[in-house]
Amino acid sequence: MNTTITSLIFTNYKFQSEGMKDLFEALSANCTLTKLNISGNNIGPDGAKIVSYLMLVNTTLKDLDISYNAIGVGALHIADSLRMNEYITKLSLAGSKMPSDGIKSIVKSLKTNTTLKKLNLDANFISGTEIQYLIKYLKTNSTLTSLSINSNDIGMEDAHLFNELLQCKHLYKLKLEETFSSPEMMKVFFKDFHLNSVLRSIYVGKNRINSQGVQCLLDNIVQSSTLQELHLNYNKIDYDGIGYVAKYLKQNSYLKTLNLSFNMFGPIGAKYISEALFTNNSLKKLVLDDNLLRTDGMRSIAQAFLVNSSLTFVSLRRNRFLDVNQTIYKSLINNYTIIHMEPASKRVKELCDRNKDVQRVLQFPKTFNFQKNCATVLEELLLVLKVKAIPKELIIIITKVVAFRLLLLPHNIYNFLKN
Structure with missing residues (x-):
């Protein structure tokens, strides 16, 4: 067995439980592997039992993905090992066809597990009963910070339970894609969001919440000073809904990442976003892929680059525009913060590379390993x-x-320059 490998990915090989026995023998004594992904192999309950043994004997594995393996009642074995495991920090069990008892057992393990930080339970037919269990044990767990429960069977009658989920004091990231069936359900879930003071990232894509739903959402999160990431992709938000988003951006000074891809709000929506970017000074990452922005919409966004000084990453792919690279290029000539642009011509990439140099220079001493007194000289020079x-x-x-000259000078010259 290779003794230096740290990551192993075997996805969709369909090796079933027999293949798991061979893998277990190879990995049980391994002391370097930190990541194992065996999703989509149909290992079943027997394979899950073998994985549970591996969780007990391997002390280096930190990231384990056994999604889409139809483990069923094998989840009980995984849960037993999870209670005793002190090493795994990330576990993915998406699409595992677990029975209710299996899901509850996994969740119950959170009561004693003190190392797991990220848990993925997507597509497991989780409903109100399991959500209640989840809330109960999350309240006593202080280490789990990221929870993904996308694509589950949560109805309007269970929506109120999510208000309690928002009260969990250590949950920083919550993924709820394909969860809400109506704007009303969204409203019920987020009505007490203003009481939450820890959540940093919310994923509510693929919910088809439309403009009414996005208004309900933004009305409830507008007061949050901790939320830094908001993902609203695939939600059929038209330009009226984007108007609400733009209003939110104008008032907000905390959000760092906004994903609005696949909403088809067109040039008018692009204009609203552009106007918001003229005043917003906190947003760093903006994703506007597949929104039918066309040429006029792209030009509106490009205008914002002339003024905005916070954006560092912008994605505008697949927006059905004519060649506007020249427009984007001109708007970036005097922009020194955007370091990644999609799509990008050769000249635009050159400007992004230039900006990377700018940011490295302007962030002394963090980006260079200078001696302390040398860094001080450079900081004072930058200030002047x-x-x-x-x-x-x-x-x-x-x-x-x-900087180059300082690196070549002896130590006593540093002090001479500084004084």
């Missing part, structure tokens, strides 16, 4: 150059030259 309103391209050149 900024106060003097020196163009950023020139700042880069000056700082690089000085």
Whole structure:
């Protein structure tokens, strides 16, 4: 067995439980593997039992994915091992066809497990009973920070339970894609969101919540000062709904990532987003793929790049526009923060690369391993150059030259320069 391998991926090989026996023998004594993905292999309950043994004897495995393996009642064995395991921090059990008792047993293990940080229970027909169990044990668990329960069987009658889920004090990321059947359900779930002070990331894509639903959502999260990521992809939000999003962006100074892909809100919606970007100074990542922005919409977004100084990542793929690379290029000439743009012409990529250099230089001493006194000299130099309103391209050149010279000078010269 290879003694240096740290990650092993065997997906969709269909090796079933017999193959698991061979894999167990190979991995039980391994002391380097940290990630194992065997999703989509139809290992069944017997294979799950073998995996549970592996969880007990392997002390290096931290990331385990056994999704879509039809483990069924084998979940009981996984749960037993999870109670005793002290190493795994990420576990994915999506699409496992677990019975209710299996799901409850997995959730109950959270009472004693103190290492698991991320749990994926997507597509497991979870309903109100299992949600109640989940809430009960999450309240006593202080280590699980990320929970994914996308694509489950949660009806309107169970929506109120999610208000209690939001009261879990250590949950930072929550994925609820394909969960809400109506805007009303969304409203019930998020009505007490203003009481939550820890959640940082919410995924509510693929819920078809439309404009009414997005208004309900934003009305309830607008006061949050902790939410940093919001994913609203695949929700059939038209330009009226995007108007609510734009209003939220104008008022918000905490959100870092916004995903609005696959909503088809067109050029009018793009204009609303552009106007919001003129005033928003916190958003760093914006995804607008597949929204029929067309040429006019792309030009509106490009206009915002002339003013916005916080965005670092922008994705505008598949928006049915004519060649607007020239427009984007011109808008980025004096933009020094965007370091990743999709799609991007060769010239746009060159500007993004330039901006990476800009950000490295402007973030001394974090991005360079200079001695402390050397870094201080450079920081003071940057301050002087900024106060003097020196163009950023020139700042880069000056700082690089000085940094290079400082690296070649003996220690006593540093102090001479500093004084």
